[in-house]
Amino acid sequence: KMSAYEAIRGQYHLRETIGSGGFAKVKLAYHGLTGDKVAIKIMDKKSLGDDLPRVKVEIDAMKEMNHQHICRLYQVVETDDKFFMVLEYCPGGELFDYIVAKDKLSEDEARSFFRQIVSSVAYMHKTGYAHRDLKPENLLLDEDQNLKLIDFGLCAKPKGGIDHQLFTCCGSPAYAAPELIAGKEYQGNEADLWSMGILLYALLCGFLPFDDENIASLYKKIASGRYDLPSWLSKESIQILDALLQVDPKRRITVQQLLTHPWLLKQENIPVDYSSKYKTFEHLDEDCVTELAVHYGQTKKEMKEQLSEWKYNYLTATYLLLLNKKTCNKPIRLLQQKKTLK
C-alpha cells in the first residue's frame, strides 16, 4: 500500500518546512501539474491525541468555505498515521508578525485590513460557522497583502443556526469575550465580534486592550470592559472600538451593522462586500473543465461528473488552482507530466 508521502510526492514537489506549530508542520510545495506554490500542513495523528477531532472539524469547515479572505483548502490526504492538508500559499506570514514589525498601523492601513477581516467573518457567519479563535496569528498575508483567515479547528456550526447557544469555552484568553470566560451560554457570532474588537485595537495600538500574566486578573480586566485609549486614536476609531468591545453581547454591534459602519466607510465610502468572488461549487468553470478533460483524455461530461464529487483529491486541487489562474487572468495551462490522477 502506497504511503501518504509517496502519494504526495507523485503530485507535489515538497520543499522546505516553513513553519512548525503545536501539532502541525507546514511545508512549502509545488503542485506538479500547474507549478503553483502551495503550503502543505502535515499533522501526525498520534501527537494530535484528543485534538484529533479538531482536525476533522477544520477540514469539514474549510471544505464548505470558498472566499477570497479565507485560506483555501485544495486537497486532503489521510493515512493511518497522518493528515496532509494542501492549502493556499500565504508567503506574507502572520498578521501578528506584520503588526509587531511595524509597531502599530496607521488608521488607513488598519481599516484596509479590518475591512477584509469583516468580509471573511461576515461570509463565515452567513455560511453558519463561528470561528471562536480570531486573532492576528490566525490571519495570514498572501503575496498581494490580502488577508486569509486560517485555523478553523475551534470553529462551531451550531445545529440550531449561527445564533444558537454554545457552551465550550475555547480560543485565546486575551481575545475571549466576557460571556465566554464567565462560562455562561454564549453565541459564537457575538463572541467573534468581541474578538474582532480586540483585533482592531491591536492593529491600531500595537498592543492588547486587556493583558496580564495572571489569568485571573486578565479575566477581571475583560469582565470590566475598561481599557486604555491611546492619544493617537481618532474619535471614530474610539467609537467603533466601543461598539465592538461591549461587555453585554446584546449591546455589541453585529457583523451586518459593521458592514456599513462609518469608520469602515471613511476612505472610499463603499460598504464592505462579503460575497465570495468565487462561483459556488455547483458551477464548474468550462475552460478549466476542458483543460482537465484534454489532459486526462476524458470527455467534458466525465470530467464534470468527477469534479462534482468534490473529493478533495488531486483533481480537486488541480481544478481549484486552474480556477485561481483564470481569476488572476493567467493562462490555464497544465504542465505535461505523467498521469498521476489517483
Ligand SMILES: O=C(Nc1ccc2c(c1)CCNCC2)c1ccc(-c2cn[nH]c2)cc1OCc1ccccc1
Ligand atoms: O503559505 C504559508 N506560509 C508561508 C509560506 C511562505 C513563507 C512564509 C509563510 C513566511 C516565512 N518565510 C518564507 C515565506 C501558509 C499557508 C497556510 C497555512 C495554514 C492554513 N491553515 N492552517 C495553516 C499556514 C502557512 O504558513 C504558516 C506560517 C509559516 C511560517 C511563518 C508564518 C506562518
